[in-house]
Amino acid sequence: MDLRLTPSEEAFRREVRTWLERNLPPGWGTPSYRPPRTPEEQVAFAREWQRKLFEGGWAGLTWPKEYGGRGATVIEQLIYNEEYARFAAPDILCLKIGLSLVGPTLIACGTEEQKRRFLAPILRGEEIWCQGFSEPNAGSDLASVRTRAELCGDEFVVNGQKIWTSVARYADWCMLVTRTRFSESKHHGLTFLLVDMKSPGISVRPLREMTGEAWFNEVFFEGVRVPRSNVVGEIDRGWDVVLTTLGHERAGTTPHVRLQAEARRLARLARSTSVGQETAASNPLIRQKVAQSWIETHILRLSAYRNVTRLSRTGIPGPEGSILKLFWSELEQRLKETAFEILGMRGNLTEEDRWCADGGFWCHELLWSRSATIYAGTSEIQRNIIAQRVLGLPRG
Ligand SMILES: Cc1cc2nc3c(=O)[nH]c(=O)nc-3n(C[C@H](O)[C@H](O)[C@H](O)COP(=O)(O)OP(=O)(O)OC[C@H]3O[C@@H](n4cnc5c(N)ncnc54)[C@H](O)[C@@H]3O)c2cc1C
Known part of the structure; x- marks a missing residue:
């Protein structure tokens, strides 16, 4: 482990710092600053701030340039994160799932068409994502999910329930772990789908947390139709994709x-x-x-x-x-x-x-x-x- 930064990494740090100094919302970090209060205001603020980061070249630092990223190194990402936290810059909670989980998962496992369709809108703050993994009887034991997806022609029909789905109420899209086959091993027969949250048959019910906020939700799927082209990885082999997402979730910054x-x-x-x-x-x-x-x-x-x-x-x-x-x-x-x-x-x-x-x-x-x-x-x-x-x- 070498803790010294190269001259170009030092220059990068200065560049991040200068940009944040010039672009943080006026009054940010001072007692006079009035932060957005309601969840709706916070979501609108997060989208706007993310668009500004994107335009400044600070979105998807390590993502490939052809998908709107900056193609930076993981060391530069770390430097950026350190500066961002040092300024206590906006915590864009509602966009985190797209930026830190969906993007890296699609870059690793998505089709070219999926990367072209989904990555840039995440970076521009245009589309909010939620993570439909946990179920009432499948949290730690995630491979036990029972939300069914049955292939009918070129579409899956999804039925089931997810729980603890953060920001689902504001989400445009959901990365959903479904069961397409019951087999001897519960890790086989899972399929990873990208689901449009505006699809008919989806209902979202908020759950209040002990802080008084309600970022959590229950999400119900009743006969929801999802095109086959929205499968990430292979049908029945979704566990490999899940592991990619979880790796990013745990080892993230x-x-x-x-x-x-x-x-x-x-x-x-x-x-x-x-x-x-x-x-x-x-x-x-x-x-x-x-x-x-x-x-x-x-x-x-x-x-x-x-x-x-x-x-x-x-x-x-x-x-x-x-x-x-x-x-x-x-x-x-x-x-x-x-x-x-x-x-x-x-x-x-x-x-x-x-x-x-x-x-x-x-x-x-x-x-x-x-x-x-x-x-x-x-x-x-x-x-x-x-x-x-x-x-x-x-x-x-
Ligand atoms: C703030 C927050 C946000 C979340 N957001 C999302 C989200 O957006 N999407 C999503 O899908 N989920 C989300 N979750 C859910 C989260 O992933 C689960 O709560 C977590 O995986 C634990 O599952 P569970 O709640 O079902 O607990 P359980 O799995 O039922 O666990 C209960 C207890 O048993 C223990 N236990 C279970 N299995 C073992 C074992 N094998 N060995 C030892 N101990 C064990 C656990 O450690 C725990 O103490 C969120 C949770 C929180 C708190």
Whole structure:
């Protein structure tokens, strides 16, 4: 692992920085900035911001140029991500599935026609995607999906239900894992489809999360017709495509810069929160936990660099991505729990309450961080992958 950047990589970093300085929304990051409030406003904002990134040449950095990407290296992608997080630039949640999962999956497994049709609209923020993988009885055990797709002529007819489908209410398209054949092995007989969310027979029901937001949904498919040309990979061999998507989901960029910024914010919180006559920072146990968070964010950064070095050699995310996912998701929770220890009961106050600390940031974050060890594979599943596929340990 070589941590030094080449002169051209340094120049690239400066270019990203300058562009962000000039193009972030006016007032961004200042107390006077009014962020979009409702989900609908956030979606409209995300589309607009993504279009601006695309026009600036900052969308799909590592995607091939012929599909609208920049053809950059994975090191440049890492530099870009670091700068983006350093500026705390907009978190375009609703577009992430298209950008970080659908795009890489289609580049690896899609037909030429699919790449030409779908990649550029993702980069321009024109089409929002959702991920129709989990079902009520198929989450960790994803290969158990039962949503049926039956081939009738040149179309599949899809019936079934998905759950926990983030942003489905706003999505134009869904990457859907279906069962086309019941065979001895549940990993065989799956087919990966691209489904137009405006197709007749699809209904979406929002699910409220403990943060009060409703990004999750249940999605029902009743006789939904999907053209055969929307199969990614081969019919009945969809598991290979699923593994490609999951590899990108787990080994994708790590949030080390964001977590470093949050560790700094945690230290400020400890220094500014009074406990009796003193501040929380004068408590040695709190000091130790804050320092531990800081150390762990640095370990995460170095692990991310090692992962990128490997990725730049192979081009394919390997099972080692599970180590990063496991580490950052649990670090994120520990960091937020320390904030709660500092704040005590006041940590429960949300941004609507005038007595809340730090704009209600920690209350929302503590709640949201509970999901980090569930989505993209739970911690137990990451540990299983590390044991079996990284360390080569026998199955119990
Ligand atoms: C914020 C968020 C966003 C999400 N977005 C999406 C989305 O857009 N699309 C989508 O398809 N899904 C999405 N999910 C769903 C997510 O992928 C699943 O919740 C996850 O895979 C776990 O599945 P499950 O909820 O069915 O839990 P289960 O699989 O039922 O697991 C229950 C518990 O059993 C444990 N367990 C299960 N199997 C094993 C095993 N073999 N060994 C050890 N322990 C095991 C798990 O670790 C867990 O603790 C999202 C989830 C969250 C939290």
